[in-house]
Amino acid sequence: MTRTESHRGLAVVTGASAGIGRATAKALEQAGYAVISASRRLPTVPPAPSSITTHQLDVTDADSVAALARTVDDHPLPLTLLVNNAGIPTAAATIADSDLTDWRGTYDTNVVGAVQTTQALLPALIRNRGHVQFIGSTVGRVPYERGAAYAASKYALTAMVQTLRLELCGQPVRITEIAPGMMRGDEAGGEFMRTRFKGDKDAIAAVYQGVEHPLTPEDIAECVVWCATRPTHVDIDLMEVRPLAQAAQHKVHRTA
Template sequence: MTTQSPRGLAVVTGASVGIGRATAEALEKAGYAVLSASRRLPTIPPAPTGITTHQLDVTDTDSVTALESAVAEHPVPLTLLVNNAGIPTHAATIADSDITDWRSTYETNVVGAVQMTKALLPHLIANRGHVQFIGSTVGRVPYERGAAYAASKFGLTAMVQTLRLELNGEPVRVTEIAPGMMRGDEAGGEFMRERFHNDEAAIASVYKGVEHPLTPEDIAECVVWCATRPAHVDIDLMEIRPLAQAAQHKVHRTS
């Protein structure tokens, strides 16, 4: 973490596990100083030397304000924000869904991203920066028993598209990265356990016969690639699916 980081400071939210952690590590390798922000600070394995950690709850205004202060005091100027923090919802029909689930999901997945973007946008404008959002293919095509999560990702997509319009003429790039079927480390497992109430059989059925779902590292590579394009090149949207997944409901299974 020095003022000599050639690409500037990158803030990654939801960075303790999964896509967030893989992204923080990939950005550090790509030459960024990285501020890894999450509700649960990672302890194992230790973060690389170019990564500092910061406790953050994107739904809490005071927590976001404290993060902005840390960015303002950081010796490296902010050039990249990766809005990755998000939570799943329990699999349920709309008729059987829990309204609390809907509210908490929207508050984290959409309002949290808005709060972070609003807080750090002045830094990004000043430094000709880039803001990326981790969305989902379900933000364009929903599936049964996933309405609350899909609605939050549809909402995030609408916010990203609006932000791009509003920043037209400003030196800030805006990118949405939308992964399809993925399974990775503890974050992927946590997501599915939450969605299916720890029903291991239901979780296994999602991935049955799919040899190579996406991994967090796959998405991290996409984040880095988008961030390291020339400053005049803005990757508006990148949708990524495993080869086995042609669409939300069309997945090739070997068994």
């Protein structure tokens, strides 16, 4: 599909170098969008010719976000979708022992970065009757021990998304949060767990011990596309997604 054949307009996906972001960029292209795949790490292998273009982006840097906005403004297609996916995990630590640098860095990326990117692109999205999606987490509603920094950032993201929905009531733009539960996927999912458990392979394996079919990045990408392709008067405010084996944050069925 060439860029001119993309009939749904332009989509921007942040944090798109791997994991949910990369899967979402591919799924949106297949659904008929031209896609800007924005991330701090650009792929080392040039992508095959497609309607996906890469753009280096640090959501915590105002100049970097402004450069993204200029790229969007210069694009021949109207911006109709922003997927705020960029985010970072934190190492497992109790509140008493956690590093406040982790708290500040996580909040700056997971919350302020999403706000900054949304601010920059919102005028175009309103003008084009667009859609803003945020990738949150079920931990943004139910926390777990030794995960307060990450959970707090996702709670804050949820509050921001809900407030934005209220503030834009009456404007022609849709707002959606997609909150995944237990995931296991490509290197991004692996990176999350390696960071959380500081590379301890046994600790990582224990999380998934006996769990059949955790969510994959492709599962969440399908959710993004489904929400984006509803009729323009239909807004999916919140979609919580868990694997069948996970009934709640603390209740997971294990076969062994």
